[in-house]
Amino acid sequence: MKLSMSACKQAVQPLVNFQGALNMEPFFRRKDKVVFVMGATGTGKSRLAIDLATRFPAEIVNSDKIQVYKGLEIVTNKVTEEECNGVPHHLLGTIDPNSNFTATDFRNKASLATESIVARECLPIIAGGSNSYIEALVNDDPDFRFRYECCFLWVDVSLPVLHSFVSERVDRMVELGLVEEVKSIFDPQADYSKGIRRAIGVPELDQFLRDESILDDETRIKYLQAAIAKIKDNTCSLACRQLQKIRRLYNQWNWNMHRIDATEVFLKRGAEADHAWDEVVRRTSAMIVEKFLHDEDRMTTIVSPGTAPTSTLISTPPMPIAAVAAATR
Incomplete structure (x- = not known):
């Protein structure tokens, strides 16, 4: 699909015609469009971002605070080159794994990446689970708010269903070599508070890797099973925290956020799951983005740098947390 990025910019004209030399251009200008794909860990954010980028001329900016680092491809669950399907990715496995890449660092680099993507007349899709980066x-970033109009796609999955899925995913990661991958960077003096060693799956294996050589086979298996169980528990806890953060952002900032309930997809397997994904997630998201890019009559408020963000159209409001908990028990 050929997409003219001129259609992805929206003009807001002044309501009053000013006479004289007053330049109103800084207050009324065309805004480029940016799409965000949000959600808890394991909900399919990367898959959806790639699906959208193969439908629209787009490039993806990773907003996962662990996937930005080089290395530990299995532990960090980075998309493979094959899964990228030829879509350019930014800030994915590019940062020194021993550094401390902060939210401010992300803001600066993501702004530059977004600007370069727009300059190539492509749509920036910012995808990842680190909501502090997105916030x-x-x-x-006043300049980012001033230059871009944003649409947020929130892929949501019932927590009990998601917890079951991420538990199975950890088992698959272990089969693919998660333990061996962590062992390759193991250092008894390592600092687990910064860099890629913060990744779930690394600190949990510390005790096992320290004692592995002196353990008998039975005890070794028990240590490993305990470490894997801890990885699953911490991954589920992360999903809960991410969900709470998304709801806080929704309630605090009134972003243009669209909630897409993908629970049905995760209850299925194989071809049925793929079909459900196409119908429930991919097609719905594509329709939302299509409207966002081309609906020139949609109301937008331009704000100048330094002012608070204003509310825009909110669709598919989420249930309160208490209601979600009751519905998912």
């Missing part, structure tokens, strides 16, 4: 970019 730093959208709310803490």
Whole structure:
């Protein structure tokens, strides 16, 4: 699909014609469009971002605070080259794994990446589960708010269903070599508070790797099973925290956020799951993005740098947390 990026910009004209030399251009200008794909870990954010980028001329900016680092491809669950399907990715496995890449660092680099993508007349799709990164970019960067109009796609899955899925995913990661991958970077003096060693799956294996050589086979298996169980528990806890953060952002900032309930997809397997994904997630998201890019009559408020973000159209409001908990028991 050929997409003219001129259609992805929206003009807001002044309501009053000013006479004289007053230049109103800084207050009324065309805004480029940016799409965000959000959600808890394991909900399919990367898959959806790639699906959209193969439908629209787009490039993806990773907003996962662990996937930005080089290395540990299995532990960090990075998309493979094959899964990328030829779509350019930015900030994916590019940062020194021993450094401390902050939300401010992300904001600066993501702004540059977004600007370069727009310059190539492509749509920036910012995808990842680190909501503090997204908040730093959208709310803490006045220039970003001034230049871009944002649409947020929130892929949501019932927590009990998601917890079961991420538990199975950890088992698959272990089969693919998660333990061996962590062992390759193991250092008894390592600092687990910064860099890629913060990744779930690394600190949980510390005790096992320290004692592995002196354990008998039975005890070794018990240590490993305990470490894997801890990885699953911490991954589920992360999903809960991410969900709470998304709801806080929704309630605090009133972003143009569209909730897409993908629970049905995760209850299926194989071809049925793929079909459900196409119908429930991919097609719905594509329709939302299509409207966002081309609906020139949609109301938008331009804000100048330094002002608070204003509310825009909100669709598919989420249930309160208590209601979600009751519905998913």
